[in-house]
Amino acid sequence: MRLFVALDLPSRVRTALADWADAAAPPVVRRVAPDNLHVTLAFLGSRDEDDALVVARLLSARARKLARLQTAGALWLPPRRPGVLTVALLADDGLSALQADLVAVLRSAIGFEPEARPFRPHITVGRVPRGTRIATRDALRAPAPALTFRAPAVTLFRSHTSAGGARYEPLARAVLP
Ligand code: 2AM
Secondary structure, X not given: OXXXXXXXXXXXXXXXXXXXXXXXXXXXXXXXXXXXXXXXXXXXXXXXXXXHHHHHHHHHHHOOOOOOEEEEEEEEEOOOOOOEEEEEEOOOHHHHHHHHHHHHHHHHHHOOOOOOOOXXXXXXXXXXXXXXXXXXXXXXXXXXXXXXXXXXXXXXXXXXXXXXXXXXXXXXXXXXX
């Protein structure tokens, strides 16, 4: 099972970001469906069912109150040869602490190996097809919307990928206080 833990977004935020991507991104960029928009906190990769159960059980104890989060503009990643179009989130100590806490707990619970690079919170809104090069300067037709919101929950997702795109199945959800 391909698993990841992500911060959920309010539906008005998902709609606004999907609408912006539709209007602003080059047509070649494949849009992420509004229902699939999230902030990845930990990508667990391929895991067995036992690991999924362990993570599902530990999630609710990790929930903590976050301040309002804010979007911080469009961000192509990686910047020099983009594979995805994202909208960045403004750095937030509470969100970084939540992510670091999750990583620490996942490490001891299921031997999760976190990425070495620092956590850079973002929402992926589009994917660049393999072999396509985007000239990012001038590529966007409108600036990303400035949005402020409260994240409702943290969710363990199972990712089902197919030729038609990805489907994310929520396995466990911890509502944030
Ligand atoms: P992204 O938001 O940075 O694109 C589900 O596939 C989520 O897990 C994606 O949204 C993606 O985060 C993240 N993800 C997928 N494959 C990954 C990988 N190999 N390494 C790190 N994160 C990955």
